[in-house]
Amino acid sequence: MRALTWQGTQKVSVETVPDPEIVNPRDAIIRVTATAICGSDLHLYDGVIPAMRPGDILGHEFMGEVVETGTDSTLQMGQRVVVPFTISCGGCFHCRITQFSACENSNPVEKQDMSEKLYGHPMAGIFGYSHMTGGYSGGQAEYVRVPFSDVGPIVVPDHLDDEKVLFLSDILPTGWMAAENAEIQPDDTVAVWGCGPVGLFAIQSAIAMGAARVIAIDHYPHRLELAKQLGAETINFRLTDVREALMEMSGGIGVDAVIDAVGMESHGFAVDNVIDIAKQKVGIGADRASALKQAILAVRFGGRVSVPGVYGGMTDKFPLGAVMEKGLQLRTGQTHVQRYMADLLAKIEGGEIDTTFLISHRLPLEEAADGYKCFKEAQDSWTKVVLKPGMAAGTA
Amino acid sequence: MRHESPAKWPYFALAGIGLAAIPLAVGTAAARKRREMRGEHDSAPGHTARRASFGDYHVVGRTVTIARPRAELFAFWRDFQNLPRFMANLDRIEPGGEPGHNTWHIRAPAGKVYAVDTRIAREVDGELIAWRSTEDSEIDTEGRVTFEDAPGDRGTRVGLIVAYKPKGGVIGDMIATLARRSPELQARHDLKRLKMLMEAGEIATSARTCADLPTEKEAR
Numbered sequence: 212m213r214a215l216t217w218q219g220t221q222k223v224s225v226e227t228v229p230d231p232e233i234v235n236p237r238d239a240i241i242r243v244t245a246t247a248i249c250g251s252d253l254h255l256y257d258g259v260i261p262a263m264r265p266g267d268i269l270g271h272e273f274m275g276e277v278v279e280t281g282t283d284s285t286l287q288m289g290q291r292v293v294v295p296f297t298i299s300c301g302g303c304f305h306c307r308i309t310q311f312s313a314c315e316n317s318n319p320v321e322k323q324d325m326s327e328k329l330y331g332h333p334m335a336g337i338f339g340y341s342h343m344t345g346g347y348s349g350g351q352a353e354y355v356r357v358p359f360s361d362v363g364p365i366v367v368p369d370h371l372d373d374e375k376v377l378f379l380s381d382i383l384p385t386g387w388m389a390a391e392n393a394e395i396q397p398d399d400t401v402a403v404w405g406c407g408p409v410g411l412f413a414i415q416s417a418i419a420m421g422a423a424r425v426i427a428i429d430h431y432p433h434r435l436e437l438a439k440q441l442g443a444e445t446i447n448f449r450l451t452d453v454r455e456a457l458m459e460m461s462g463g464i465g466v467d468a469v470i471d472a473v474g475m476e477s478h479g480f481a482v483d484n485v486i487d488i489a490k491q492k493v494g495i496g497a498d499r500a501s502a503l504k505q506a507i508l509a510v511r512f513g514g515r516v517s518v519p520g521v522y523g524g525m526t527d528k529f530p531l532g533a534v535m536e537k538g539l540q541l542r543t544g545q546t547h548v549q550r551y552m553a554d555l556l557a558k559i560e561g562g563e564i565d566t567t568f569l570i571s572h573r574l575p576l577e578e579a580a581d582g583y584k585c586f587k588e589a590q591d592s593w594t595k596v597v598l599k600p601g602m603a604a605g606t607a
Numbered sequence: 608m609r610h611e612s613p614a615k616w617p618y619f620a621l622a623g624i625g626l627a628a629i630p631l632a633v634g635t636a637a638a639r640k641r642r643e644m645r646g647e648h649d650s651a652p653g654h655t656a657r658r659a660s661f662g663d664y665h666v667v668g669r670t671v672t673i674a675r676p677r678a679e680l681f682a683f684w685r686d687f688q689n690l691p692r693f694m695a696n697l698d699r700i701e702p703g704g705e706p707g708h709n710t711w712h713i714r715a716p717a718g719k720v721y722a723v724d725t726r727i728a729r730e731v732d733g734e735l736i737a738w739r740s741t742e743d744s745e746i747d748t749e750g751r752v753t754f755e756d757a758p759g760d761r762g763t764r765v766g767l768i769v770a771y772k773p774k775g776g777v778i779g780d781m782i783a784t785l786a787r788r789s790p791e792l793q794a795r796h797d798l799k800r801l802k803m804l805m806e807a808g809e810i811a812t813s814a815r816t817c818a819d820l821p822t823e824k825e826a827r
């Protein structure tokens with residue numbers, strides 16, 4: 212089969228590799244019909260996530276048709292399914308309390324040592340996301356082996372196009388959980404840093420959950436425009452002092468909840484951020500966290516800080532004093548995708564949520580490397596790239 | 608209980624950390640009281656002590672919570688033929704001549720396989736199995752697995768503790784560590800594989816094809 216493989220920092224290519232097979236009884240093989248490039252794939256692309264090996268197949272947002280099932284899979288041939296990016300066994304303590312992204316059994320034993328050392332506990336398995344999360348082959352390919360296929364994938368009805376449901380795999384539940392973590396109350400003003408896919412879906416979700424006002428912060432005009440179309444007010448941080456603006460806009464109280472949908476690659480001009488960039492370059496792996504630091508200073512006393520943005524290492528000058536003195540609640544984590552899929556699918560089917568506005572580009576899988584390059588370099592216009600293995604080359 | 612003097616444990620290495628197969632009284636309230644009166648322990652399991660050696664013995668241990676009933680897990684372990692399914696370095700177990708006697712064939716670095724003759728030293732149905740190598744065994748080792756109910760419906764806490772005298776002393780232990788077959792790592796990995804097998808029904812692998820599977824426990 213053909214698959215998009217990581218070859219080195221900012222080097223990816225589509226190669227011919229052996230087709231996946233049923234390896235364990237609960238496996239299924241999915242023929243991929245649509246797969247997306249995620250902002251967090253750019254972390255792998257840029258080499259800031261460790262434990263990548265040349266030849267690794269990327270992609271954790273994908274869907275397709277079931278073409279083969281293991282003896283213990285509950286899927287049936289021909290079903291259309293969306294696959295969560297988190298791999299979960301369904302039987303461990305964390306799965307049973309619906310903390311699916313903390314599954315204790317999905318990361319192969321021999322791959323658990325690194326994250327256990329780094330974080331104190333091993334991470335769960337994730338598709339196409341380095342050997343720290345299992346080294347699973349990802350979905351930017353013609354076929355994928357999906358472990359625990361009786362727990363993860365959700366069957367979608369035929370009348371819903373791929374583009375309508377694909378984002379159930381990651382960014383829609385991630386935006387939704389980010390808003391849920393912000394514990395939104397009816398009169399709340401919520402500020403969201405980053406109008407990438409997760410930020411936009413967090414804005415959409417916060418509005419759906421009844422936030423009185425949502426303020427979106429970014430510097431890309433087109434992304435801010437999309438936020439505005441969803442019903443948010445906007446701040447361009449290149450033109451405006453964000454904390455000052457948020458204080459004024461909230462009548463001097465501060466915003467009630469903040470969402471950092473930027474993560475470790477945040478752009479900013481703070482001195483410590485520059486230091487963090489330098490450390491990232493020399494391989495110390497410090498996370499640039501300027502958005503989070505700014506969010507913590509902007510949120511009111513007793514406010515909620517929700518962090519869907521991805522961080523992998525450590526950060527300097529974290530304003531812990533502000534967290535304590537202001538009595539903030541900090542909630543974060545990889546998304547428990549399986550917890551949200553069914554409800555969000557129902558909302559899509561009922562027309563309450565539409566996510567197709569996000570897609571700016573559709574490419575054949577063969578052109579995936581260009582997709583990565585453009586998504587990284589032209590973030591304003593390339594809001595979301597969907598790769599279609601079935602699409603003929605040169606038709607994009 | 609963390610004794611200072613090796614002389615205090617004559618035969619059973621695990622006695623040194625309160626886990627001997629026979630002097631099990633260490634788990635009792637009376638024993639705890641005695642230890643408290645001596646003022647020389649905290650509540651942590653002995654194998655988490657900062658020193659890992661007790662006399663000539665190296666001690667490793669690990670606990671996992673498995674969301675299955677205690678009786679089921681005990682029965683699975685007690686059928687020793689199941690052990691090679693999750694213990695990577697265990698090639699096979701052969702029943703010995705007498706009841707409770709078994710020969711464990713253990714893979715060591717450089718392709719060597721050691722035969723360890725063991726006998727069950729103590730067994731409490733549903734709670735504990737302890738074994739010890741016999742005097743003429745190639746490796747001097749003893750181990751114990753315990754099964755306790757976890758709080759609420761979390762299942763069972765399975766604790767594995769193994770004491771062994773490194774073959775070739777410190778050097779042998781070092782080589783084993785270099786070969787990534789350190790017993791410390793092994794105990795941890797083995798219990799995680801047991802957990803996967805019992806909770807998920809299979810052992811997770813990221814192999815994309817059957818050919819990618821680690822060759823007969825090689826890469827583990």
Ligand SMILES: [Zn+2]
Pocket residue numbers: 249250251252271272296381382
């Ligand atoms: Zn993603």
Ligand SMILES: [Zn+2]
Pocket residue numbers: 299300301302303304305306307313314315316317
């Ligand atoms: Zn699980």
